Amino acid sequence: MTISPNTSPLIRLDNVDLSIDGRDILRGISVRTDVRRVAVLGRNGSGKTTLARIMAGLQKPSGGTARIAGVDVARDRRGALGAVGILFQNSDHQIIFPTVGEELAFGMTQMGLSKRQVQERVAQTLGRFGKGAWLDVAVQHLSQGQRQLICLMAILAMNPKMIILDEPFAGLDIPTAMHLARVLDGAEAALVHITHDPRMIAEYDHVLWIEGGRIEMQGGAAEVAPAFEAAMRGLGARDDFTDLSG
Template sequence: MISVRGVTHRYGGAVALDDVSLSIPDGEFLVLAGANGSGKTTLVRHFNGLLAPDEGEVVVDGTAVGSDLVAARTAVGMVFQDPRDSFVAATVGADVAFGPENLGLPRAEIDARVADALEAVGLSGREDERVDRLSGGERERVAIAGALAMHPNHLVLDEPFTGLDEPARRSVLSRLDDLRAGGTGVVVVTHDLRDVFDRADRLVVLSNGRVTVDGPPAEVRDALADLPVRVPD
């Protein structure tokens, strides 16, 4: 479980998160929505210690993130808005292997994790391809594979559909459905709910750094009418 307890975060004098409390159970498909600048990305970057709160704390699987960053970053996989921000190697296989290598795992275990992660995103056998020659949808899937190779309990994706064409979006969504069916918790950060509204167990909306909506999508749909988010017709 990811537990956010009274978290406040400031950038200089600007308050990005204002006393946010939120619990995300294992296996839940959560959509975190809101306008640009609402605090969505700032919030999820606290889940694995990329940011530290000015007040409050985040606890993952019973351990405070600040006390064990390795555990948090193993339990919470993060896929950034632009997957190129997370690539650290030239080839697909080397990039996916980077995280497990830093855990100090045996080579055989690393290779097995890479193979399993690439199979999960439909990229088996493409370990030697250069990342910079992949399409946008393929890069997104490589980024997901890199997170999956860490065997996270939760996978967080920040605006994963930005810039993807329809076939690429459908491919990524299919992989997320598979992960959810396998018990991995999924958190999708977006302002466009059309692809994920009917998939989500729960929808949380941030506005000005505060939680303004929290509940099953069908139950909170009416509350979205005046908010800057896109809902399906």
């Protein structure tokens, strides 16, 4: 992995800590990478979603800093919107407006684009997906997969440098998941893919394994994925539940 000395790396996490009510959720997370395919592996409760929220600037760390493409995402909210988009597993936690057009417009309005620019980009984005007719459609009448597509369109319309995927394909049928994956693969943005399934990230350039809120291992998928899988199988073979994360 090479990082040019003159530019900020795409992801730069320096000693990120998060404590909530006196409990350590994340501890000493440091990552520097410029690769365009990053994976975060970890089992349930290890801290993946919390780390994703910190990288997107939605959660302020208790210590350390998170910079994405040079933007300190906790301090520069507007800059963070242009740097990072995040797609969650459950689109219901993401969508806040009644119509598709309003939902797509929101992020760009927050970024400071003019009303006219926002309207143009909303129309362009819907057109790109053949969904021009969705502009005034009520979000509540769409299916789960269709709502996930709206969240993805809202992110792509903002044109971020990086998109974080927090297990967004769980619950989608195979064609819908394949369709969204293809769109993401073709996007200009770098991808950070969060998952507990090492098979999803076999070709990733940089893999971060999180265990109990700390980095257990980071490196290429060829090295990290088999080590993670072996550890998970070892834990799964046990009969007691006392060692379950969290």
